Amino acid sequence: MTSEKRIRQIVRQAATANLGSANFTSVINSTATDSTGHEALRITIVIKPGAETKIKGDAALDTVVQIQDRLRKAGEERFPLVEFATTEELRERGNT
């Protein structure tokens, strides 16, 4: 199992490289269960307000691909469930 710190580092690198620092804010990790009943990683990529309409499909796709690949290479067996949320959306659901 990969350390929390290493997971954040991998996600942060992928998000910064693909989404750009103008759109990306931070990462929130937690555990979850995937559709097959296995333990999974819930990764919330926090983006700036309005970034959800600026980020291109290729950038979102490459972020997901790189997170999956790099976590697997780091020995992480849990599947990363990647979601995106603006700071406003997080506030609405009480995550901040």
Place this chain on the structure above:
Amino acid sequence: MRRAISAAYYGLFHAIMTAATDQFVGKKNRDRVHYGLVYRSVDHSRLRELCNQVRSRSDRIKPYAPSGGFDPEIHAFAAATVDLQEKRFIADYDVMARVNRSTALLSIASARAALARFNRADEEQREAFLSLLMFKPR
């Protein structure tokens, strides 16, 4: 939001099943009953299994993969498919999950990009993926 995420996955699923069935039954036979039979022969778990094999560069599919393996376009498609299938499952069945607009918008954009990548891959790459989808190696 839930319907949007679900539709993003299903758009990908139906596009790949159409490509696979066109390849093996023929586009000109779309109105034949056999087209529907072949189209319906692959389920979501089979697609997921193949995508996971592509993602992990599994030895199980190596003999049937293109020489040099699947290229980054097919890898990206496989990664997106598993990701969207998980999101679809949450959107459709997890009543406790909070589904937000950003995830919905970026899921749709990501699904479109994944399909464009698949269609950009070489014919040999696409044919190998679709063959493995329809005919599971024993």
